[in-house]
Amino acid sequence: MKLIGGFGSPYVRRVAASLNFLGLDWDHEAVSVFENPDAVSKHNPVVRVPTVVLDDGEALFESFAILDALDDIAGDAKRLIPANGAARRSVMRLVATACGAMDKAVTAYYEGRFHPAEKVHEPWIEHNEGQIMGGLGYLDEFAAKAGQGWLGGGERIGQADISAVVALGFANRVRPKLEVLNKFPNLAELAARCEGMEEFSSVTP
Ligand SMILES: N[C@@H](CCC(=O)N[C@@H](CS)C(=O)NCC(=O)O)C(=O)O
Structure with missing residues (x-):
């Protein structure tokens, strides 16, 4: 594919x-x-x-x-999101949070990227930045609880981890002034653990 x-x-x-x-x-x-x-x-x-x-x-x-x-x-032995039940809902909630933070980071970034300077509306950027912080803060709480484990629980990395790590890295890249790595140390620790893996490091922007 x-x-x-x-x-x-x-x-x-x-x-x-x-x-x-x-x-x-x-x-x-x-x-x-x-x-x-x-x-x-x-x-x-x-x-x-x-x-x-x-x-x-x-x-x-x-x-x-x-x-x-x-x-x-x-196939089921490898799937990254549980197939059904409470475990699936929980992982989907975390993934939706990570994707919401991505959406808001993209919106804040596009505001400056696609508008001439006089049409960039700072309050709209700040509104989106607040939502980025809300989403990443929520994920950071789960990362604190997960410790050296994984956001969705279980023995191996899952989609909640992958999407959260990508969301954090993207927000850090396009909104550096938010200092998300400092503000969300538990998520940053998870990200450092994951970004060192070949599966992530080989797909770096
Ligand atoms: N919800 C979509 C978002 C995809 C998306 O917005 N991709 C951006 C790149 S980050 C894009 O293709 N932008 C081009 C455009 O919207 O014109 C997904 O999860 O796949």
């Missing part, structure tokens, strides 16, 4: 790291959706990354849907 999109996108990066942890074979097409939209639009009508193209040409898009399909393809 092929993963389209650069690792600068947190959604692409969480899919890439997940592919590695699931042990699936994949190729990478590091397309910038803004510089080369045609490479994406032929597979994804909304022209966003990540887009995954399976070997038979079937396209998957929207990272939640992609990761759901990848867990299914990899």
Whole structure:
């Protein structure tokens, strides 16, 4: 299968790291959706990354849907989100929190990236930054409880860890003034543990 999109996108990066942890074979097409939209639009009508193209040409898009399909393809012994029940709901809540923080970091970043300086609305950026801090703070509490373990409990890394670590790294990169590594030391410790793993370090922006 092929993963389209650069690792600068947190959604692409969480899919890439997940592919590695699931042990699936994949190729990478590091397309910038803004510089080369045609490479994406032929597979994804909304022209966003990540887009995954399976070997038979079937396209998957929207990272939640992609990761759901990848867990299914990899099989129950390897899945990164529990298949059902309270454990699934709990992990999904953490993943949704991490993705919410990513969404807000992207929104804050795009405000400056795509508007001329006189049209950048600082209060809107600050509103989004507050939501980033809320989401990461929530994840930090779980990281404190997890200690040397994993956010979703269990014996091995899961999707809650992957998405939280990616969210923290992305927020740190695009909103450095928030100093998220200092503000959320438990999450930062989890991130340091994970970013040292080949599955993450090989998919660094
Ligand atoms: N909810 C989507 C978000 C994907 C997304 O916003 N990707 C960005 C890159 S970070 C993108 O493709 N932006 C191009 C655009 O929206 O025009 C997901 O989880 O896959």
